Amino acid sequence: AQSVAQPEDQVNVAEGNPLTVKCTYSVSGNPYLFWYVQYPNRGLQFLLKYITGDNLVKGSYGFEAEFNKSQTSFHLKKPSALVSDSALYFCAVRAPINDYKLSFGAGTTVTVRA
Amino acid sequence: NAGVTQTPKFQVLKTGQSMTLQCAQDMNHEYMSWYRQDPGMGLRLIHYSVGAGITDQGEVPNGYNVSRSTTEDFPLRLLSAAPSQTSVYFCASRGLTSYEQYFGPGTRLTVT
Numbered sequence: 001a002q003s004v005a006q007p008e009d010q011v012n013v014a015e016g017n018p019l020t021v022k023c024t025y026s027v028s029g030n031p032y033l034f035w036y037v038q039y040p041n042r043g044l045q046f047l048l049k050y051i052t053g054d055n056l057v058k059g060s061y062g063f064e065a066e067f068n069k070s071q072t073s074f075h076l077k078k079p080s081a082l083v084s085d086s087a088l089y090f091c092a093v094r095a096p097i098n099d100y101k102l103s104f105g106a107g108t109t110v111t112v113r114a
Numbered sequence: 115n116a117g118v119t120q121t122p123k124f125q126v127l128k129t130g131q132s133m134t135l136q137c138a139q140d141m142n143h144e145y146m147s148w149y150r151q152d153p154g155m156g157l158r159l160i161h162y163s164v165g166a167g168i169t170d171q172g173e174v175p176n177g178y179n180v181s182r183s184t185t186e187d188f189p190l191r192l193l194s195a196a197p198s199q200t201s202v203y204f205c206a207s208r209g210l211t212s213y214e215q216y217f218g219p220g221t222r223l224t225v226t
Contacts, residue, residue, distance in 0.1 A: 032213060043204060043217035051213060104156035
């Protein structure tokens with residue numbers, strides 16, 4: 001079975017400071033990994049993905065994520081957080097052999113204070 | 115493109131009532147899915163479809179039915195609503211050869 005863990009329910013940072021949202025996963029074979037963001041009363045928006053290749057992937061709004069196969073992690077990072085980054089962030093994993101099933105973590109609420 | 119659209123945005127039902135949540139996409143995507151979002155549990159897959167006429171169950175299918183008569187539409191039917199089905203429901207779609215899913219704005223359902 002595949003699963004995702006986001007160990008922090010909440011992350012609080014000051015504007016301008018680095019932001020990290022943690023994610024670990026469990027899946028058979030090589031994973032497809034994703035980050036989505038949800039703003040209040042909105043649907044989920046795609047941020048970035050790792051499929052293969054370079055372990056550091058860059059996405060929308062200045063976010064990036066690092067794939068670490070040995071630690072089965074895919075942490076989301078932003079060098080300098082903005083107040084507008086305050087939202088709910090979801091990590092998700094899909095195994096290539098389960099083409100339909102995208103498994104989500106419970107989500108991490110990020111609050112960036114001015 | 116309108117992307118993925120869902121109606122209604124909000125709905126209140128009484129226990130035992132039935133209703134259909136509508137979902138449509140205009141991107142000609144083969145895959146469509148329904149998820150429910152509950153606090154602290156992320157999104158859980160209810161049903162999915164890989165094309166017109168083909169549907170299958172996800173993680174939490176009980177109490178829900180789906181059908182896919184066209185590529186564009188993927189309605190979710192609640193047969194007899196229960197308070198445990200109070201949730202936010204999201205529809206999503208994906209192209210056969212693409213990786214990321216596109217989500218609709220969601221339907222907030224309350225069952226009393």
